[in-house]
Amino acid sequence: MSFTSFSNAQTLTASDMNDNFLFIADGNRLPYTQGAAGTLTAVDDTYDLGGSTTAWHTVYCDNLNISGTISTTNKSMWSKIASTTLSATAALITFSGLDGDLYKQFRIMFRGIWVAGSVDKMTFNADSTGNYTSNIFWASTTSFQDSVNQSLTAARFWGLNSFLANILIDTATGKGRRYIYDATSVAAGAVTNISFGGGVWYDAVNNITSIEFSNGSTGYAAGTEVKIWGRV
Amino acid sequence: MPLIVFKDSTTADAQDMNDNFNFIAAGSILPMTQTSEGKLVSVDSAYDYGASATTWQKLHTVKVDANSITSTKALWRLVSETTLTATAAGIEFTGLNGDAYEEMMLLGRVVTDSTSMTSDHVFFVTMNGVSTTSEYAVQRVSSFIRTVGSTKTETASNSTSAYGLELHVKKTGVQEHTATAQYMFKTNVFTKTGQNRVSTSRSMSGSATTALSSNAYGGIWFDTTATITSIKFEITSVSFQANTNIQLWSAI
Numbered sequence A: 001m002s003f004t005s006f007s008n009a010q011t012l013t014a015s016d017m018n019d020n021f022l023f024i025a026d027g028n029r030l031p032y033t034q035g036a037a038g039t040l041t042a043v044d045d046t047y048d049l050g051g052s053t054t055a056w057h058t059v060y061c062d063n064l065n066i067s068g069t070i071s072t073t074n075k076s077m078w079s080k081i082a083s084t085t086l087s088a089t090a091a092l093i094t095f096s097g098l099d100g101d102l103y104k105q106f107r108i109m110f111r112g113i114w115v116a117g118s119v120d121k122m123t124f125n126a127d128s129t130g131n132y133t134s135n136i137f138w139a140s141t142t143s144f145q146d147s148v149n150q151s152l153t154a155a156r157f158w159g160l161n162s163f164l165a166n167i168l169i170d171t172a173t174g175k176g177r178r179y180i181y182d183a184t185s186v187a188a189g190a191v192t193n194i195s196f197g198g199g200v201w202y203d204a205v206n207n208i209t210s211i212e213f214s215n216g217s218t219g220y221a222a223g224t225e226v227k228i229w230g231r232v
Numbered sequence B: 001m002p003l004i005v006f007k008d009s010t011t012a013d014a015q016d017m018n019d020n021f022n023f024i025a026a027g028s029i030l031p032m033t034q035t036s037e038g039k040l041v042s043v044d045s046a047y048d049y050g051a052s053a054t055t056w057q058k059l060h061t062v063k064v065d066a067n068s069i070t071s072t073k074a075l076w077r078l079v080s081e082t083t084l085t086a087t088a089a090g091i092e093f094t095g096l097n098g099d100a101y102e103e104m105m106l107l108g109r110v111v112t113d114s115t116s117m118t119s120d121h122v123f124f125v126t127m128n129g130v131s132t133t134s135e136y137a138v139q140r141v142s143s144f145i146r147t148v149g150s151t152k153t154e155t156a157s158n159s160t161s162a163y164g165l166e167l168h169v170k171k172t173g174v175q176e177h178t179a180t181a182q183y184m185f186k187t188n189v190f191t192k193t194g195q196n197r198v199s200t201s202r203s204m205s206g207s208a209t210t211a212l213s214s215n216a217y218g219g220i221w222f223d224t225t226a227t228i229t230s231i232k233f234e235i236t237s238v239s240f241q242a243n244t245n246i247q248l249w250s251a252i
Helices: A014-025 B014-025
Strands: A032-034 A040-042 A061-072 A078-085 A093-095 A105-116 A120-124 A132-139 A144-152 A155-157 A162-170 A177-187 A190-201 A211-214 A225-231 B032-034 B040-042 B056-066 B076-083 B090-093 B103-111 B121-127 B136-145 B152-159 B165-170 B182-190 B197-206 B211-221 B231-235 B245-251
Touching (some): A040 B014, A093 A225, A132 A155, A132 B197, A144 A155, A155 A190, A177 B182, A177 B197, B076 B090, B103 B231, B121 B197, B165 B182, B165 B197
Antiparallel strands (some): A078 A225, A093 A211, A105 A162, A120 A155, A120 A211, A132 A144, A190 B211, B032 B040, B103 B182, B136 B211, B165 B211, B182 B197
């Protein structure tokens, strides 16, 4: 059915009138704009459903398909704000254009594959001037160790070889940039290491705008995946 | 363009009719209510889009701006957040429903006092106001340093009684009691009745320039029948200071 734009002195058929109501109300609801000669044309990413001062109370839907962003009052959701999957080996994985004050905290899912490495590291705002401390603990199948270091050139976490690491970072200025992490390393169907720990970036003043990951050697292999979530 | 209210025994202009269709269908779709004059005006948070028994199949949108979002446990939502502005002995979240949430997550940034310590100070969470130590058990692994520059120490412990679901220990004689030391933790708890109320925690303490300790905890509350309606974050012997921030998240 189509939408009919009426003209004066035109004799309407009941069907035309009925079709117009059905065009608007029946079936899938699309965002429309008024086109030429008063017709209604569906448009993409132009109009809102509700307004900032005239909100719908509850939206009921089975699937919510969002191609952009979510925002809530009180930053009460976690939303993915950046991600990358390596298609080739990379010595560094860098995320720029971040805003630590806006998101308050970052949760990072790091599924890493070492080409070769010594320990996983992250720096904030490209600061590699000895402004980090870490306390990390790791256990292999036969032993466990820990290390405490100050004045490091990067914040440390230890994934090792092929690993999954979860990292939580306080990113707001003025609060102390502490992080905690846990990681599990696997090889050939077995868990080879587990690790956990935390640390501090000494800088509590500058907004975090970038994070760079490295592993002290040739870096990460294709397939390595990093996702950063922020409070929205 | 405003909505034209048609009247009996009048000639309707075709453009008015077209405009009414466009008023309803073109541009942003706002929730409307009818005034006494028969006009449509937009209103805030009064009407639903779809209904619980007649849902839209998909909502395609570039952005979502909402006060709250629920789903079939597909998202994490902030249930409550407290930032202390003054000293407090504990932070309690009430009005909860552990069965509805199934799993909860506590995130914390903690400031404690800097007084001399004569005993370990344990951070823990109690459920439903239950503080009987025999109701909880805990196991932990810790790595800490006693003074900056000193040798690190590892400890492990297992106890069949605990203050609650323990998540950090501020050790006697450890540099953690310095005024600048702060603490960060993440605790996940399975909260549904009929299941073990198991927790896992990671925590660390750090001064401005030293990572003083890292800890991994596992805990259990033995009660599997009572619905969890409150969770209280506490510490032994001392109090939490201003700027302590505790967030309670749940799957929704």
